[in-house]
Amino acid sequence: MKALILEEMVSLADNQAPLKLVERPMPVPAEDEVLIKVSACGVCHTELDEIEGRTPPSRFPMILGHQIIGRVVHAGPRATRCQPGDRVGVGWIYRACGQCFYCRQGEENLCPEFQATGRDAPGGYAEYTSVPQDYVFPIPEVFADEEAAPLLCAGAIGYRSLSLTGLKDGENLGLVGFGASAHLVLKMVRHRFPRTKIFAFSRTPAERDFALELGAFWAGGFEEDTPLPLHRAIDTTPVWAPIVAALKNLAPGGRLVINAIRKESADQKALLQLDYARHLWLEKEIKSVANVCRRDVAEFLELAAQIPIRPAYQIYRLEEANQALVELKGRKIRGAKVLKM
Ligand SMILES: [Zn+2]
Ligand SMILES: [Zn+2]
DSSP states (O other), X not given: OEEEEEOSOOOTTTOSOOEEEEEOOOOOOOTTEEEEEXXXXXXXXXXXXXXXXXXXXXXXSBOOOOOEEXXXXXXXXXXXXXXXXXXXXXXXXXXOXXXXXXXXXXXXXGOTTOEEBTTTBOOSSBSEEEEEGGGOEEOOTTSOHHHHGGGGTHHHHHHHHHHHHTOOTTSOEEEESOSHHHHHHHHHHHHXXXXXXXXXXOSSHHHHHHHHHXXXXXXXXTTOOOSSOEEEEEEOOSSSHHHHHHHHHEEEEEEEEEOOSOXXXXXXXXXGGOOIIIIITTTOEEEEOOSOOHHHHHHHHHHHHHTTOOOOEEEEEGGGHHHHHHHHHTTOSSSEEEEEO
């Protein structure tokens, strides 16, 4: 099969083609796994974190990609819940231990043995992949393959982030960064919390216009003061300065949720601007988001189908994945990026 592999960690600034197209043997599913013929795979910012070593693959070479849509072509003898022909999706959660304190409470995202698709096991930048049957999700019929792919990470982790904010209808919500995940959160909020005003922050005018088109109440640059205080905010940027700026706009008792697996170090000095009285006092809270549970993915897919949420996306061929990653880093295109096999 054709696959794109990452052989070592590199900086995208030095190497604009970190993934190499190769022929690989077909994966052989274990007893509890299903073999999936991949039809679409979303491109996520986390791939940049893997390539540049902020959350490196657990081994090399690795096939990246964790927003996978495809059809089951073969099920192992113990994978009896899936049939050949089923259309399924795979997200960031590849497997968790199922036994630990966190897994027993359904918080498998915090499991110390959490394994991620495309980081700890081969992912979807390939024609085929093999995944445990307990970690695949049926895809609602209303979605085309390329529409469903970004829902699996950008959407599911956006759903988890939104839940962690504790937003109530009518409270003001800030979206700090306006990429694939934030635009799906905006659509969710407009449906579930119709009285909530959304404040979108982005460094690019194109993304700010996009947010306003989708119904944001206000859009501006990271440093700007919002016309109203924010009760809740979600940060999806890879850097630090927007967090400090967002805390300044947070209302007393407000909560900032940071939806990022890693932060880049280039502007870490921005944290020295943190002023306790201005940014943190009055019971402001900061909380991070880690991974996703199966429950997040399943609940979000159901909600997305009900609304329905149709992500804005841009299609690339498998061979164009490097270009998609470079453009993602440069924030060139709005919405989500999807590889179509
Ligand atoms: Zn992702
Ligand atoms: Zn566990």
